[in-house]
Amino acid sequence: MAQVKKIFLTLFVVCHSFGCYLHHANIQGDSYGAKGLIFGKEPFFKGTLPVRVEFDTSEKAFVKEYLKRKGHNIDVGDNTIESYFSEEIVAKFRNSKYFTHNSSANMKIRVLSSLEEVKFPVISAIAAIGTLGIFPAITRTYGRIQFELFDSSNNKSIRTFKYSVQHREFLGTSAIVLGSFLPLFSERFDHSTNSRNFAIMRVAFHQFENDLMLELDQDKSLLKKFTSDSNKIYALLPFKTNSNSLKSVEDQLHSELESQFVKSGIEMVERKKLDALLEEIKFSNSGLTASNRITFGKLSNANRIILLEDLVIKDPKTSNQTEIYFTIRCVDVESGKIIWSKLSKYSSSQSNSIDWHIGISAREMIYQLQTSGEI
Known part of the structure; x- marks a missing residue:
C-alpha cells in the first residue's frame, strides 16, 4: 500500500509540474455540452442591455466548512472552491456583446453560486496509477449558479435563472496532450496547473446569456425593464x-x-x-x-x-x-x-x-x- 501511495504521489508531482489538470464543465442535462452544439438555437435579439452586476461571494467561507462536515472531515482545497466563486463571471459580463455595464442601469443582475458536492477519485485513481496517467484520475464536483434579474426601480426580483453545474477534473499524463488543444475548441474545457479553473463560470454564463436572449425575443415587456438614466x-x-x-x-x-x-x-x-x-x-x-x-x-x-x-x-x-x-x-x-x-x-x-x-x-x-x- 505504501508503494502504491508513493507511485501515485510521484505521478501527481510529475503531472502537476507539467500543468496537466484538464477541466470540463457543463450544465446538468445538456449531454455534457453536446446538446447545445447540436440543438442550440441562436437568439434573434440584437442590441445591448444596460446592466449592473452583483456577484455575491459571501457563501465561500460557509462552503468550505459545509463540505468538510459532509465529507466526514475531508478537507476540500481552496482552488476547487474558488472555481465556483471566480471573478471570471464578472469578466464575461463585461466582454459580452449583449451587455453594457452602466452604473445608472435600472436592471441589476445578482449572481449567486454554491459548491454542493465533491467526489474524489477512487477507482479512476487506481486506473491512473496502473496506466501511468494515460487513464486519468477524475475528480467530480457539483454546484449551482443562479442569475437573478432585480428591478431597481420597483425594488423587486422579477426573474431567476438557476443552473446545476457538473465539473470533471482530469489529472494524468494524457491531460498534458488533451489540455493543449481541447480548450482551443470550446470554453467548456480549461487547462491549468491546479484545481482552479474558469470553465465552470463560462458555461453557466453562456447558458444564462442564451436563455435570457431567447426570452427577450418572446417577452417584450421584459426588454422594456432594461433601462438606464443618463450617466451620473x-x-x-x-x-x-x-x-x-x-x-x-x-x-x-x-x-x-x-x-x-x-x-x-x-x-x-x-x-x-x-x-x-x-x-x-x-x-x-x-x-x-x-x-x-x-x-x-x-x-x-x-x-x-x-x-x-x-x-x-x-x-x-x-x-x-x-x-x-x-x-x-x-x-x-x-x-x-x-x-x-x-x-x-x-x-x-x-x-x-x-x-x-x-x-x-x-x-x-x-x-x-x-x-x-x-x-
Whole structure:
C-alpha cells in the first residue's frame, strides 16, 4: 500500500509540474455540452442591455466548512472552491456583446453560486496509477449558479435563472496532450496547473446569456425593464480631517480612489473645480446639509456625492500587519438618499511602503463596488 501511495504521489508531482489538470464543465442535462452544439438555437435579439452586476461571494467561507462536515472531515482545497466563486463571471459580463455595464442601469443582475458536492477519485485513481496517467484520475464536483434579474426601480426580483453545474477534473499524463488543444475548441474545457479553473463560470454564463436572449425575443415587456438614466456625474469629497498626522495619507488615498473611479469609467468632477467649490461654500466646515448639498450639486453639475470618513491606519511596526480602515458612501444630490455604503477593511502582511498599501486598498475598494454592482 505504501508503494502504491508513493507511485501515485510521484505521478501527481510529475503531472502537476507539467500543468496537466484538464477541466470540463457543463450544465446538468445538456449531454455534457453536446446538446447545445447540436440543438442550440441562436437568439434573434440584437442590441445591448444596460446592466449592473452583483456577484455575491459571501457563501465561500460557509462552503468550505459545509463540505468538510459532509465529507466526514475531508478537507476540500481552496482552488476547487474558488472555481465556483471566480471573478471570471464578472469578466464575461463585461466582454459580452449583449451587455453594457452602466452604473445608472435600472436592471441589476445578482449572481449567486454554491459548491454542493465533491467526489474524489477512487477507482479512476487506481486506473491512473496502473496506466501511468494515460487513464486519468477524475475528480467530480457539483454546484449551482443562479442569475437573478432585480428591478431597481420597483425594488423587486422579477426573474431567476438557476443552473446545476457538473465539473470533471482530469489529472494524468494524457491531460498534458488533451489540455493543449481541447480548450482551443470550446470554453467548456480549461487547462491549468491546479484545481482552479474558469470553465465552470463560462458555461453557466453562456447558458444564462442564451436563455435570457431567447426570452427577450418572446417577452417584450421584459426588454422594456432594461433601462438606464443618463450617466451620473460623481464628486469625490476629501476626508473630513481629524488629525494633522493623517493629512498626507488622507490626500493620497483620496487621489488613489479618484484615479480608480476614473479608470472604472465613472465621470468625476475635476479636482481643481472641486477644491474651489468646497472652499466657496464652506462645505468641509459645515458638513453635509440639504442646503449646501443642493448648492454644491448645481455649481458642480454633480448628481452624486461620494463621502470618505473615519480613516484609521494601524502601525505595522507593532503588529506586523498594515491595516487601513475607512468608510465610503454615495449620496444622491437631489434627494439626499444614500445610494450605497461600504466599509474598507484592508489588511496585509507585505512589508511594502505605506504608499503601496494605500494604492492596493483603493483598488480593492473599487473592485468591491464593481462586484456588488454599485459602479
